[in-house]
Amino acid sequence: MKILLPLLLLPLPALADLPEIVAARADGQTIHVTLAHPDTGWDHYADGWEVVSDDGASLGLRVLAHPHVNEQPFTRSLRLDSALPDGPVFVRARCSVDGWGKAWAPVAR
Numbered sequence: 001m002k003i004l005l006p007l008l009l010l011p012l013p014a015l016a017d018l019p020e021i022v023a024a025r026a027d028g029q030t031i032h033v034t035l036a037h038p039d040t041g042w043d044h045y046a047d048g049w050e051v052v053s054d055d056g057a058s059l060g061l062r063v064l065a066h067p068h069v070n071e072q073p074f075t076r077s078l079r080l081d082s083a084l085p086d087g088p089v090f091v092r093a094r095c096s097v098d099g100w101g102k103a104w105a106p107v108a109r
Helices: 004-008
Strands: 020-027 030-036 046-053 058-063 074-079 089-095
Touching: 020 089, 030 046, 030 058, 030 089, 058 074
Parallel strands: none
Antiparallel strands: 020 030, 030 074, 046 058, 046 089
């Protein structure tokens, strides 16, 4: 028991608070994305999302310029420069602390 007590005092690793993509849909060349993230302020917030093709090519980046502490979940839109390609298109999201999440959400058409 004496050996375990010091281990209990060690800090636990922080769990990543990555943005959750609640919804993603296309309306022509405009992509609407709803994100949920436990924004705490300027120190930790969802700061962007990207539209990508199935091979990972970037089709557009939406930078989120400020935290949304009291607006969760929230929806923002991005008009792409060109039409969506044939085939599946996805959205991935990032936060200012943990970077890009591994999850890709399909964009509904």
